[in-house]
Amino acid sequence: MYVLADSMFRKQWIGKKKTGTGEGEPNGRYGEVYAARRTRTLQTHPDWTDSHRHKDALRVMFKRFIADLWERWIDLSNEVGQHILDAQYSDADLAA
Numbered sequence: 001m002y003v004l005a006d007s008m009f010r011k012q013w014i015g016k017k018k019t020g021t022g023e024g025e026p027n028g029r030y031g032e033v034y035a036a037r038r039t040r041t042l043q044t045h046p047d048w049t050d051s052h053r054h055k056d057a058l059r060v061m062f063k064r065f066i067a068d069l070w071e072r073w074i075d076l077s078n079e080v081g082q083h084i085l086d087a088q089y090s091d092a093d094l095a096a
Helices: 002-012 029-044 050-088 091-095
Strands: none
Touching: 002 029, 002 050, 029 050
């Protein structure tokens, strides 16, 4: 999971060297989740190291991705299931 989360982070984040502001910036929806979590842990856990905050933000970002993936999977499953039911039963069968 860490390898997948790290790869996603690299795609969803613009490094501080490329932004010109001296700070990294989000480059997509999951990058924004990462940035929000990093900002929050700066306030709630000032004793954490940068590495600890980074790994925590990766975890939260990837959990958001998994939740979105699961939600889409359920939506698609319901659509496919409804098509199967529609194909199995005609209107006459349902009226009986």
